[in-house]
Amino acid sequence: MISAFDYKIPRTLKEACDLLWDYGDKARLIAGGTDLVIALRKGDLKPSCLIDVTNIPELRKIEEQNGMIFIGAAATHSEIASSSIIKKYGRILSDAVAEIGSPQIRNVGTIGGNIINASPAADTIPPLMVLDAVAQVTSREGEKEVPLHLLFKGPYGTNLKPYEILVNVSFKKLSSDIKTSFVRLARREAMAIARMSVAVILQREKGKRQIKEVRISLGSVTPTPQRITDVEAILRGKTPDEERLKIASRKISEVMIQHSGVRPTTSYKAPVVEALFMRGFRQALGKEG
Amino acid sequence: MHTVIKFKVNGRWVEVEVPCHWTLLRLLREKLGLTGTKEGCGIGECGACTVLLDGMPVNSCLILAPKVEGREVHTVEGLGSRAGLHPLQKSFIDHGAVQCGFCTPGILMSSKALIDKNPHPTRGEMKEAISGHLCRCTGYHQIIEAIEAVKK
Numbered sequence: 060m061i062s063a064f065d066y067k068i069p070r071t072l073k074e075a076c077d078l079l080w081d082y083g084d085k086a087r088l089i090a091g092g093t094d095l096v097i098a099l100r101k102g103d104l105k106p107s108c109l110i111d112v113t114n115i116p117e118l119r120k121i122e123e124q125n126g127m128i129f130i131g132a133a134a135t136h137s138e139i140a141s142s143s144i145i146k147k148y149g150r151i152l153s154d155a156v157a158e159i160g161s162p163q164i165r166n167v168g169t170i171g172g173n174i175i176n177a178s179p180a181a182d183t184i185p186p187l188m189v190l191d192a193v194a195q196v197t198s199r200e201g202e203k204e205v206p207l208h209l210l211f212k213g214p215y216g217t218n219l220k221p222y223e224i225l226v227n228v229s230f231k232k233l234s235s236d237i238k239t240s241f242v243r244l245a246r247r248e249a250m251a252i253a254r255m256s257v258a259v260i261l262q263r264e265k266g267k268r269q270i271k272e273v274r275i276s277l278g279s280v281t282p283t284p285q286r287i288t289d290v291e292a293i294l295r296g297k298t299p300d301e302e303r304l305k306i307a308s309r310k311i312s313e314v315m316i317q318h319s320g321v322r323p324t325t326s327y328k329a330p331v332v333e334a335l336f337m338r339g340f341r342q343a344l345g346k347e348g
Numbered sequence: 349m350h351t352v353i354k355f356k357v358n359g360r361w362v363e364v365e366v367p368c369h370w371t372l373l374r375l376l377r378e379k380l381g382l383t384g385t386k387e388g389c390g391i392g393e394c395g396a397c398t399v400l401l402d403g404m405p406v407n408s409c410l411i412l413a414p415k416v417e418g419r420e421v422h423t424v425e426g427l428g429s430r431a432g433l434h435p436l437q438k439s440f441i442d443h444g445a446v447q448c449g450f451c452t453p454g455i456l457m458s459s460k461a462l463i464d465k466n467p468h469p470t471r472g473e474m475k476e477a478i479s480g481h482l483c484r485c486t487g488y489h490q491i492i493e494a495i496e497a498v499k500k
Binding site: 061062063064065066068089092093096097099100109111113137160161162163164166167248249250 | 367
């Protein structure tokens, strides 16, 4: 059963920070609310105040500045999926958010909400991990920048203090020679949580087949978001022939098991994550192979 | 913990006082008597509660009432009437896209948003537009055909 609360709609970041400071842990921030409202109705949370941050202009912007892309925490998945800036300079993210939930969910759900909810199956996070995204956080205590991977402390948990607000995430623009791929496995084509996902960013040596730079992150199969650096090391500077890819994919399932242990689902997930990685990696490689 | 909300419903401004924790769905049904919008699951997965918020399909069971302050909501009641059905409504009837009818109001709103924005959607775009809706009766074929007939 949902319990009563006050609903505040601050117009500025300062107003929001002040409200959050005053209410302490009795308040919760709300953006789209597609996760929060469910938790409230279940009675998992009983805040005495909700602070709606979707009317604060800085939190809604999607913009390019000095070679970096900035996405406000309250930008909706629909806005990101259709943003020409993101499609051009951060395609892996617009591809990923286009598959979240349903049109109704995407019209309301936000990237900030997805990050702060910190579900291991969150779809914005593996792309942001391979984009080396940085989170800007603000509060009455001041502003700080946090590399995204340092934001998470466990499933559904971030390191943010109750009085801190995620303002935006940013990443360096991807140049046109960088190829990306996000593949997602779920029970249905829509309205289904990701059972596993693979995000890959790939750059070749100019005019050669060799891999100059590669970044890999998995979704749903580790307790906290990870860059799979062991596999990146296997591939970096090498030619992506079949043999090397097989070695890499076997390492992917090894790393997954390292982080999540052997579970009843492992006999399914191990070969499938390897295959999903191969599919994603081949997509990023494109026809040249 | 009550709040006064002023917003537009089907073209008319209304002002209501509700508890802050009410959802838009509850506000529409219990305060405004607009019971065309249905609660199917209450967790934003079935689409039966879909209304248009500033022209965008949303699950009204997940929208807290205070969020719609100053905004515009369209429900199935605003789509057409017995005297003058919306082309989508007529097409749904003609193509057998309505059986029990419970999912229909939500799907009509998503369909309206689609063809308002894109008068000639592809089949793929139609399927995507209704991907947030569950229909246990029809098997979706007739619904897609009904939408397709209107785009022509």
